[in-house]
Amino acid sequence: MDSYDVIVIGGGPTGFPAAIQAARMGAKTLLVEKSGQLGGSTTLNRVAFPGIFHAWGRQVIAGIGWDVVCRTVEVDGGELPDFSDIHARHWQHQVRLCPTIMTALIDEDIQQSGCELLLHTIPASVTREDEQWQVQLCGKEGLFTVSTKWLIDASGDANAARMAGCPIQPRNEELQPGTLVFCLEGYDSKDIDIDTLDLAAQRALAEGKLERGDFGWGGHSFGQLVRSRGKNAIHTPEIDAVDSAGKTHAELKSRAALLRVFRFLKKYPGFEGLHIAWCAPECGIRETRCIVGESQITYDDYISGKRWPDAVCYSFYPIDLHTHDGLKYEKLAEGVVPTIPLSAMIPVGTTQFLAAGRCTSGDQLAHSAYRVQASCMAMGQAAGAVAALCAQQGQANAAQVDFAELKSALEAQGAVFPD
Incomplete structure (x- = not known):
């Protein structure tokens, strides 16, 4: 030994x-x-x-x-x-x-x-x-x-x-939410009317197509996510990654959030060329x-x-x-x-x-x-x-x-x- x-x-x-x-x-x-x-x-x-x-x-x-x-x-x-x-x-x-x-x-x-x-x-x-x-x-x-x-x-x-x-x-x-870090490309943030985008996002939230954490830290606007192209922008709440089961839940939940956000934006005018340049292999855990x-x-x-x-x-x-x-x-x-x-x-x-x-x-x-x-x-x-x-x-x-x-x-x- x-x-x-x-x-x-x-x-x-x-x-x-x-x-x-x-x-x-x-x-x-x-x-x-x-x-x-x-x-x-x-x-x-x-x-x-x-x-x-x-x-x-x-x-x-x-x-x-x-x-x-x-x-x-x-x-x-x-x-x-x-x-x-x-x-x-x-x-x-x-x-x-x-x-x-x-x-x-x-x-x-x-x-x-x-x-x-x-x-x-x-x-x-x-x-x-x-x-x-x-x-x-x-x-x-x-x-x-x-x-x-x-x-x-x-x-x-x-x-x-x-x-x-x-x-x-x-x-x-309550434990702090995690964040999956990723980078979006294929659009110009200057062409996006954030207020109008947020109205559409709120409708998607009401219809169950988005969740509150998808809006990021404030829970109400896509502004930070669009301007930063993702990065440290979304929240994955209600996770406890202390063990393998909890970490698995965090990974699945954070990637599902990214997919929801991508599908929503891809259908919105100005995001026709949207693509994911890269994504971290693991959800970042704060606590x-x-x-x-x-x-x-x-x-x-x-x-x-x-x-x-x-x-x-x-x-x-x-x-x-x-x-x-x-x-x-x-x-x-x-x-x-x-x-x-x-x-x-x-x-x-x-x-x-x-x-x-x-x-x-x-x-x-x-x-x-x-x-x-x-x-x-x-x-x-x-x-x-x-x-x-x-x-x-x-x-x-x-x-x-x-x-x-x-x-x-x-x-x-x-x-x-x-x-």
Whole structure:
């Protein structure tokens, strides 16, 4: 049975920086990813505009994730946004990039770091034995088991945490809707009278030919979808993608929505040449489950910019809670930059285990902000460094990591450590 210092479950914006950081520190590391490519929401779900890395005119998130984002833009011949405009809308500071190039660059970084990689592989069980985690994996060849000193759940859904018996927050609120990202071509948006189109769409809604989520975030107009040519425009509500059955439901429901929208527009004047240029292979999921951490990031913590005593990275994004009826949006006050504590990544009562990124402990409103890609990259890199240090020093309690050593290890890989 192969044994590792660190195993990372999930190769998205949280997982690939975690694995690269740990491997570059000399930890024997394995990265396990369920799909055929790394990058997760940025590449597989084609939400190819990660952010936000800058706050109020200064960079607050850098390091491994930022480096691959910059190189992706450079290879593609693109340009970075103007981050100096502190009054720009938040989406204007998100970086537009080519997901295919980014995936290939992450591949290079993983291989050069010395990290071992298994694509098309998922965890089947996680158990504790002889002060190590035994992780049963399911690959194309069947089931096999590996062991590790430290395990990082970067799945976004707390999959490994639930298997390991970590406490998971109950869900009392309605989960945020998902979004299938796609691109429509074959029309000129300037030729479309949106008001008239919306009247026709409302009739189609009344006749059951469209559903409310097909109208996007506001639930009443096709304007955003038409002008943006799709992209991050529609909502797939009433889904829970925490398990395979729920994820299947989300995929079927989101593709059915795309088909409804396409059939409706194709029959409308001005869309005769409409076609789908591309579509993400998976529906993007905003929210499923979080761990019960040793601390929980609350809405008040986030919007106040609380400086946690065990802060390991910054996060910067507005409150961005998508609902069935629209969007709850709240911009951070000027000068406020929230931080993420290590303790929110430590499941209560669990040792040698971290849950980073979208499954970090927090309430729904705070989570709606820190769940985004740049913040996940920062959390993942920090988790990778903590796990590597603890594994190398025989430390079982993440909270007892030497923060001076942690700061040094992260800054050596370009990360920004909280002041």
